[in-house]
Amino acid sequence: MDRSALQESAPTTQADSAGSLPGLGEKEFQFLARFVYQHSGIVLGPHKRQLVQGRLGKRLRALRLADWRAYCEYLSTQPDDELDALVSAISTNVTAFFREAHHFDFLSGKVLPESPTTSAQQLRIWSAGCSTGEEPYSIAMILAEAMQSLPKGIDAKILATDLSPQALATAEGGLYRIDRLTGISEERRQRWFQRGTGALAGMARVHPRLCKLITFRRLNLLKSWPMRGQFDAIFCRNVVIYFNKETKQDLFQRFAARLPDGGHLFLGHSESMHGLNEDFDLIGRTIYRKKVS
Template sequence: MSTPTLDGLNQARSNRAELPASNGPVLGDADFRFLREFVLQHCGIALGEHKRQLVQGRLLRRLRALGLTEFGSYCERLRSDPEGEMGDLASAISTNVTSFFREVHHYDFVADTLLPQWLQSKRDGGRLRLWSAGCSTGEEPYALAMVLAEVLEKHGSTLDTRILATDLSPQALAVAREGVYSLERMGGVSRERQRRWFLRGEGSFDGLARIHPRLRELVSIQPLNLLHDWPMQGPFDAIFCRNVVIYFDQPTKQKLFRRYAGMLVPGGYLFLGHSESMHGLSDDFELIGRTIYRKRGA
């Protein structure tokens, strides 16, 4: 039998799971240190010391789902199968807050400015490709699909149009694929759009509505970790990455913006969230509106 080292004893002490009757195991120093490094490396999310209680609270639910009684066991699971747990971990520590037509000025800009330009420039053929990067539960790409479908119909256009919607969270993607939402979550959708683009549930499905098949045809939903390889080739005419980079550290943001620039057509557009900025992080884009950026070199 080998003799435990001093480092091993110290780690065991710091990881010891105290079990208060109501709160469950405590996230020790060593496990929290590992989780911070793991999340930064694999998700690009920087967790400060002040996030410890939040991480502990959110991961407790994941431990229970896996039948684990301590955070050390969960860390071992991450070490042995990082990819298998990545989506659930990201879902637990991030906040999937979204809504239909959130930051409506972005959708107005697409409908009133970009789509007329695109229809004119692509009138002799071509295709239109948009990417919702960090689509969460699907409200963003489906709202974009509404705008695209309405404008294309208005102009009688048959332009080949698709929206790629990606996210790391398997739970969020499952909701997006299902395309079923409670009426309470549709506050940003006008009554006219609710009648046109949603199928109301009846009986046991009362209070729910399903996205119209026409919109589902426009949206392709796929899992993707923004920090890993991107299987799609592009190029895209516009990328929506709103309220995503707010979680990332500066080097990760810089790398991501460079990669976005490489995936956009010359003069393509990048939309960020209302509390996000590219200031001092990229020379590939110019600010042209409220968190609306255009790729240089058009």
């Protein structure tokens, strides 16, 4: 199944594609595709031209730029200013609580009972590409519930990172519409969410005990990683679908270096390490364990 950056996203609306902007020419599209690839690893194939045009039209209008050439020039002169908006416009942040539920069953049933693997006192989990926070909060629920059976006094923490500052702002806010909680059992909703009232009616706030377990940080997976140390488990799900073979190979190798022998890596349902890396065994549905070296 071809699941690329733009397919999970909303279709281009009439308003996006209408208006007075000229069409996105081949040369400018090539420039944008190269820029996006270099800065985020996301590959935009030639068939994405119409979608890119629809999605980015709004940016051109917001910046009051007359045409695509002007936008490319703007990108060349202000790459850091525009990167976030550009990548947010062309990628998707689609996520959900307990998405791919079998990963969370495996985390509570197999990974945590055998952890920590990195140190006797520390348990570290990384949600790499955490989007708007549903994934790390789901991990935090499992972790908080398992805490009683983990060694006493253990220091357990989740690092949650993403490229998109907008997605991270939502994640850090920890406030979700009630209809976003569909993947969560009633018992967990009662335990881990506070229902909003008044102006916040229809919303639910994540319990502060879960928030305390998570550190949110902006991080581009393609660039250097400032954090030190290893992780007992890494979740990098539905992120590498946008990357080409070389980028995936490089990333999997870097993940392997951040996991101890026996550490776990979780990928998304349509992602695979097959033919790209030899450091891991596939031990479940898109669940990988680092081999003993």
